[in-house]
Amino acid sequence: MFPVVRVVVMFSLAGGALCAQAPAPAAAGPTAEQVMLRKIYSEALGRGAAHDNLRALVTQAPGRLSGSKALERAVVWAEQTLTDLKLDRVAKQEVKVPHWTRGTAESVKLLPPSGSAGNSSSLTAVALGNSVPGDVTAEVVKVGSLAELEKLGRAVAGKIVFFDRAMNPEHIATGRAYGEAGEGRNRGPAAAAQLGAVGALTRSLTLAKDDVPHTGATAYAPGQPNIPAAALSYLAADRLVAALAEKPRLRVALRVNSRWFNPATSHNVIGEIRGTEFPEQIILVGGHLDSWDTTPGAHDDGAGVVQSIEVLRIFRALGIAPRHTVRCVLFTNEENGTAGAAAYAAAAKEAKEKHLFAVESDNGGFQPRSFSLGSTQGEAHVRATRWLPLFEPYGVMAFTKGTGGADVAPLMLQGATVAGLTADSQRYFDYHHAATDTIETVHPRELHLGAAALAALIWLVDTQGL
Amino acid sequence: MFPVVRVVVMFSLAGGALCAQAPAPAAAGPTAEQVMLRKIYSEALGRGAAHDNLRALVTQAPGRLSGSKALERAVVWAEQTLTDLKLDRVAKQEVKVPHWTRGTAESVKLLPPSGSAGNSSSLTAVALGNSVPGDVTAEVVKVGSLAELEKLGRAVAGKIVFFDRAMNPEHIATGRAYGEAGEGRNRGPAAAAQLGAVGALTRSLTLAKDDVPHTGATAYAPGQPNIPAAALSYLAADRLVAALAEKPRLRVALRVNSRWFNPATSHNVIGEIRGTEFPEQIILVGGHLDSWDTTPGAHDDGAGVVQSIEVLRIFRALGIAPRHTVRCVLFTNEENGTAGAAAYAAAAKEAKEKHLFAVESDNGGFQPRSFSLGSTQGEAHVRATRWLPLFEPYGVMAFTKGTGGADVAPLMLQGATVAGLTADSQRYFDYHHAATDTIETVHPRELHLGAAALAALIWLVDTQGL
Numbered sequence: 034m035f036p037v038v039r040v041v042v043m044f045s046l047a048g049g050a051l052c053a054q055a056p057a058p059a060a061a062g063p064t065a066e067q068v069m070l071r072k073i074y075s076e077a078l079g080r081g082a083a084h085d086n087l088r089a090l091v092t093q094a095p096g097r098l099s100g101s102k103a104l105e106r107a108v109v110w111a112e113q114t115l116t117d118l119k120l121d122r123v124a125k126q127e128v129k130v131p132h133w134t135r136g137t138a139e140s141v142k143l144l145p146p147s148g149s150a151g152n153s154s155s156l157t158a159v160a161l162g163n164s165v166p167g168d169v170t171a172e173v174v175k176v177g178s179l180a181e182l183e184k185l186g187r188a189v190a191g192k193i194v195f196f197d198r199a200m201n202p203e204h205i206a207t208g209r210a211y212g213e214a215g216e217g218r219n220r221g222p223a224a225a226a227q228l229g230a231v232g233a234l235t236r237s238l239t240l241a242k243d244d245v246p247h248t249g250a251t252a253y254a255p256g257q258p259n260i261p262a263a264a265l266s267y268l269a270a271d272r273l274v275a276a277l278a279e280k281p282r283l284r285v286a287l288r289v290n291s292r293w294f295n296p297a298t299s300h301n302v303i304g305e306i307r308g309t310e311f312p313e314q315i316i317l318v319g320g321h322l323d324s325w326d327t328t329p330g331a332h333d334d335g336a337g338v339v340q341s342i343e344v345l346r347i348f349r350a351l352g353i354a355p356r357h358t359v360r361c362v363l364f365t366n367e368e369n370g371t372a373g374a375a376a377y378a379a380a381a382k383e384a385k386e387k388h389l390f391a392v393e394s395d396n397g398g399f400q401p402r403s404f405s406l407g408s409t410q411g412e413a414h415v416r417a418t419r420w421l422p423l424f425e426p427y428g429v430m431a432f433t434k435g436t437g438g439a440d441v442a443p444l445m446l447q448g449a450t451v452a453g454l455t456a457d458s459q460r461y462f463d464y465h466h467a468a469t470d471t472i473e474t475v476h477p478r479e480l481h482l483g484a485a486a487l488a489a490l491i492w493l494v495d496t497q498g499l
Numbered sequence: 500m501f502p503v504v505r506v507v508v509m510f511s512l513a514g515g516a517l518c519a520q521a522p523a524p525a526a527a528g529p530t531a532e533q534v535m536l537r538k539i540y541s542e543a544l545g546r547g548a549a550h551d552n553l554r555a556l557v558t559q560a561p562g563r564l565s566g567s568k569a570l571e572r573a574v575v576w577a578e579q580t581l582t583d584l585k586l587d588r589v590a591k592q593e594v595k596v597p598h599w600t601r602g603t604a605e606s607v608k609l610l611p612p613s614g615s616a617g618n619s620s621s622l623t624a625v626a627l628g629n630s631v632p633g634d635v636t637a638e639v640v641k642v643g644s645l646a647e648l649e650k651l652g653r654a655v656a657g658k659i660v661f662f663d664r665a666m667n668p669e670h671i672a673t674g675r676a677y678g679e680a681g682e683g684r685n686r687g688p689a690a691a692a693q694l695g696a697v698g699a700l701t702r703s704l705t706l707a708k709d710d711v712p713h714t715g716a717t718a719y720a721p722g723q724p725n726i727p728a729a730a731l732s733y734l735a736a737d738r739l740v741a742a743l744a745e746k747p748r749l750r751v752a753l754r755v756n757s758r759w760f761n762p763a764t765s766h767n768v769i770g771e772i773r774g775t776e777f778p779e780q781i782i783l784v785g786g787h788l789d790s791w792d793t794t795p796g797a798h799d800d801g802a803g804v805v806q807s808i809e810v811l812r813i814f815r816a817l818g819i820a821p822r823h824t825v826r827c828v829l830f831t832n833e834e835n836g837t838a839g840a841a842a843y844a845a846a847a848k849e850a851k852e853k854h855l856f857a858v859e860s861d862n863g864g865f866q867p868r869s870f871s872l873g874s875t876q877g878e879a880h881v882r883a884t885r886w887l888p889l890f891e892p893y894g895v896m897a898f899t900k901g902t903g904g905a906d907v908a909p910l911m912l913q914g915a916t917v918a919g920l921t922a923d924s925q926r927y928f929d930y931h932h933a934a935t936d937t938i939e940t941v942h943p944r945e946l947h948l949g950a951a952a953l954a955a956l957i958w959l960v961d962t963q964g965l
Contacts (some may be wrong), residue, residue: 075669086500203541205893240944400925402894427671428868430896458868459944464899478668478706 059210062315066423070489074427077485083343084477086114087398090338091329091472098162098326099366107322108300111338111363115304118345122307125300126431129377132297133354135160135326136290139263141234141274144170146282151287156269158291159246159327160262161218161235162369163250163253167261169193169231170286175277179216179224190229193285196221196276197270200462207458208396211238211465222262223253232287233262236270241463244268248325249466250369258377261289277285299323301373305360306348308495314357316491317391317449318344320366321440328470332461336398336480337438338363340454343484344491352395355495356388364440367395371439378443390494393438394487398480399456400428404490405435406499407442413499420493429486437466450499454483532889534739536955540893542813543837543951549802549809550943552580553864556804557938564628564792565779566598566763573788574766577804577829581770584811586771591766594842596832598763601626601755601792605729607700609739610636612748619752622735625712625793626728626755626834627684627701629719633727635659635697636752638685640670641743645682645690656695659751661743662687663702666928674862677704677931688728689719698753700726702736707929710734715932716835727755743920765789767839771826772814774961780823782957783857783915784810787833787906794936798927801902802864802946804829806920809950810957821961823855829885830906833861837905844909854915856960859904860953863931864946865922868893870956871901873908874916879965886959891945895952919958 051235063071077083108125115123126395141158145151176182176193182194196217200210215238222233235246245264253259265273276283302322308314320337324330341361348359365373381388392404406413417432434443437451445451457479464470493499529537543549560573574591581589607624611617625830641661642648648660666676681704688699703713712732719725731739742749768788786803791795807827815826831839847854858870866931872879883898890896902908903917911917923945930936959965 074671079669205540205544205546205948207944216529400923457866459948460942476926478673482671482925 034425038276039244048141066493067355069492070423070427072351073347073488073492074485076350077343077481077488078478080350081343081477081481081484082337082346083480083484084475086339087335087475087480088334088472092333095329096326097129097322097324097330099299099323099369100134100294101326103416104299104365108302111302111322115302115361118304118349120304120306120345123304125302126376128299128301128365129296130299130372131370132294133163133369134292134294136292138342139289141263141265143276144284144286146280147284156273157244157246157266158263158269159248160291161222161251161264162325163246163251164262164289164291165259165493166289166291167232168288169261170230170284173273173277173285175274179221181243182221182224182228187228189225192230193222193232193234194225194230195234195273195288197274199236200238200240202240207240207462210240211462214238218249218251218264219481220252222251222260223257224261226258226260227254230260232260234285234287235262235264237264237266239267239462239465239467242267245467245469247465247467248327255356261287263287263289274401286321297468299365299373301365301377302363303360304345305358306345306355308357309354310356312358313387315360315386315388316355316357316494317360317362317388317441318487318491319364319440321364321373323366323368325368325466326467328468329472329474331470332397332464333466333470334367334395336475336483337394340394340398340480340487344488347484348489353492357495359491359495367440374440374443378447382447388444388447390452390499391437391441391449392454392487392490393441393454394454394483395438396454396456396458397461398475398483399460400479401454401486402457402485403429403431403433403455404452405433405455406450407434407436407445407453409445409448413450416499424489425484427486454487456483508615511532519873522692528681529846532959536889539954539958540558540951542816543809543954544944544949546816547809547943547947547950548812549805549946550941552805552808552814553797553801553941553946554938557797560928561795562792563788563790563796565596565765565789566760567792567827570789574768577768577788581768581827584770584813584815586770586772589770590847591768592842594765594767594831594839595762596765596838597836598760599835600601600758600760602758604941605755607729607731608752609742610750610752612746613750614839621629622710622739623710623732624729624735625714626757627688627717627730628714628791629717630728630755630757630883632755632757633698634754635727636750637697638748639739639751639884641740645687645927648690648694653694655691658696659698659700659753660691660696661688661700665702666840667708668702673706673928676706676898677928680704684717684730686718687888688717688726689723692724692726693720696726697752698726700751700882701728701730703730703732703935704854705733705928705931708733711933711935713931713933714793727753729753729755738868754945765831765839767831767843769826770811770831771824772821774823775820776822778824779853781826781852782823782960783826783828783854783907783910784953784957785828785830785857785906787830787839787861789832789834791834791932794932794934795938797936797938797941798863799932799936800833800861802941802949803860806860806864806946806950806953810954813950813954819958823961825957825961833906840906840909842846844913847910847952847953848913854910854913856918856965857903857907857910857915858956859907860920860921860949861904862920862922862924863927864949865926866945867920867949867952869895869897869899869921870918871899871921872916872918873900873902873911875911879916882965890952890955893952920953922949
């Protein structure tokens with residue numbers, strides 16, 4: 034059953050119930066701001082195009098890694114999709130991007146200890162992004178952290194280091210667990226290489242106890258030794274742990290077939306509605322077009338791409354003529370280089386463009402819960418808090434301090450207030466950087482609520498300033 | 500990518516950021532309440548058993564409609580699962596429940612107008628719960644509301660009335676859309692029958708544009724004519740609308756093979772931890788064991804069942820000895836009679852049991868967002884608001900006014916404060932009362948967050964009163 038009374042009160046238009054000390058609703062009827070937010074949300078939920086757009090993007094261009102044909106198909110798709118909105122300007126900005134490929138599929142095999150009899154068996158794994166190629170067979174040393182690795186020192190020389198740190202399920206915000214557990218993937222292979230290790234394995238950064246491996250970038254120190262590196266699925270990591278408990282001297286054969294090419298040509302894709310009063314002042318909304326090669330990239334960051342496009346569609350559909358230029362920027366190469374963001378910021382500086390505000394969606398297409406804001410001019414998140422009563426009826430419950438998304442952060446140094454849409458994080462890492470990040474895991478209403486939240490915030494910044 | 504900084508701030512332990520006017524966190528470290536809530540959430544997220552229990556329940560006993568063998572298998576499972584927790588008491592309460600079956604599958608066929616040539620084609624449909632059997636072929640009259648039906652009056656005599664009202668996607672709380680659109684299913688067949696109609700069809704109450712039909716109870720007026728009634732899937736309803744636009748005099752053949760039996764024997768299942776100070780005063784947490792016959796009933800209400808059990812497991816695991824008796828009640832027959840709730844309330848009254856507090860989870864196993872509370876002694880939700888800063892770090896953002904769930908509402912008249920856990924509603928009606936309400940649609944973390952919220956609230960009521 035589903036008694037209605039309990040739910041209706043939660044998101045009443047007045048919204049006061051959601052925050053005990055919020056001001057009482059005006060008896061005189063909704064304000065102009067309340068009316069506009071209602072229109073924006075109705076457009077997004079009633080006639081939203083973002084989910085259909087996302088289906089098209091991930092169907093036509095899965096695996097949009099920098100340098101791939103899929104990414105350039107995504108660029109063509111994005112330009113056409115923005116063109117169809119009949120905006121005031123659609124353009125591409127050329128960007129040189131790193132070009133790494135994994136080549137034929139990597140493999141990780143469990144072998145009996147040297148000199149022992151026994152069969153080999155495969156462990157489900159995926160090479161880490163940026164991994165050098167290699168084909169090594171060695172004993173395995175399991176560590177729980179970089180600190181533990183440092184203690185072992187040269188004892189890992191000639192070995193394969195296995196970073197076995199699971200994300201902590203007890204954190205409410207899963208991004209916190211991701212950040213804590215991420216050192217093994219981010220810096221582990223480089224640290225192990227410097228101690229003489231010949232290969233590196235990590236436990237996938239996920240909370241889903243399944244056999245799906247999750248990739249992501251690893252970083253090598255310039256001029257230092259590099260070793261091949263791969264992430265095991267959660268269950269494969271469990272298998273390796275169990276096997277090591279039984280046979281500490283077992284060996285693993287790790288093969289990575291990756292290759293670096295010369296930088297490739299890619300593009301940021303830009304569409305805008307010109308401002309009626311201050312066309313030279315820009316409010317930016319964006320996401321990143323590229324994804325890892327092993328995934329459709331529906332949440333990361335197809336969602337941010339189609340939500341950003343949707344903001345312009347909503348403005349057009351409602352006949353909103355913004356005072357400032359509202360620009361959608363679909364960045365290239367966020368995952369392994371952020372060259373798109375750097376090129377955009379450099380061009381903006383060169384052209385002396387003034388960015389008032391730049392918000393990115395890159396937390397997945399889940400329900401929006403808050404915005405993070407950063408500014409070099411005081412506490413933007415505190416100033417934005419005056420809008421909280423407008424957003425609470427729609428489930429956006431906070432403005433917090435942050436530095437925006439990776440693609441918009443550089444604009445803060447040029448004076449822009451930067452922001453990120455924070456989506457509900459419970460399910461995100463089940464799919465993040467994995468083949469399971471599919472359109473089926475993106476709920477249309479949750480995606481469209483995010484687009485509406487972005488459009489509402491941009492409308493408020495445009496009409497009232499921040 | 501997933502920059503961590505934005506997410507960490509959202510659910511900081513202090514929680515103040517989520518509500519602008521919340522008190523600042525104490526510099527002296529966390530309070531005893533903050534420490535206990537942290538323990539409860541860690542237990543639920545780190546070692547939660549609810550999702551595994553849910554898998555067992557819906558695998559062993561899908562389609563737990565009153566009178567079915569599946570429901571009695573669920574009773575056995577529930578008793579055993581509570582027994583395994585080594586509680587102070589596990590018991591069953593016998594309840595006589597209505598026994599309706601749909602028999603062999605119902606069918607809805609589209610036929611050409613009388614006298615015309617053409618083929619018939621099937622429309623995906625499911626009989627409404629309580630529908631009388633029947634086999635009728637007639638022209639179709641489409642109406643958008645009961646009011647529209649009343650205007651047509653006897654013009655619908657001899658026809659099949661098609662209630663074509665979709666849930667409004669523009670509402671944020673989908674329960675509101677469900678409530679508004681529900682009249683056609685709830686009262687439409689009875690109203691049409693009184694005007695001489697021979698059958699009734701409704702558009703399924705869902706926001707998912709798919710071919711899955713959703714059942715649910717319809718109610719006939721006692722002593723008045725009854726007609727067979729079925730719900731079309733969303734897409735089948737669209738097909739019927741399109742077909743009627745082309746051929747207004749087309750006919751539909753509706754066949755329902757349902758049957759009423761004599762009332763069956765079922766059981767409420769009860770487990771409790773006896774209170775150390777006030778064992779005769781009861782704090783109740785519950786859900787309902789039964790489901791519709793056509794669905795595994797994972798969200799509705801397997802989720803509430805396993806969350807209620809999980810509250811006791813968490814208390815045991817943390818060594819919490821409550822001052823009052825904490826009782827888990829798994830009600831039978833919520834979907835088509837609420838005989839379990841009535842029997843429980845009657846027995847409580849008879850035994851002069853004092854229920855301090857009774858909370859139900861019956862909104863699906865999605866992320867908890869708020870609690871609704873009702874009391875005959877003043878505004879319980881206002882009193883509970885003092886606990887909001889404790890819950891905000893965990894995403895429970897409001898205490899609102901309500902009447903609890905259907906199973907606990909009767910206890911309000913006996914002086915209990917009643918409550919309902921309000922879960923995020925965006926995805927609920929995609930699955931509600933349909934074959935798609937499967938374990939795969941229930942996310943372990945979301946389910947476990949709900950169990951933790953229930954345990955936390957019960958611990959606060961037990962230690963501090965409400």
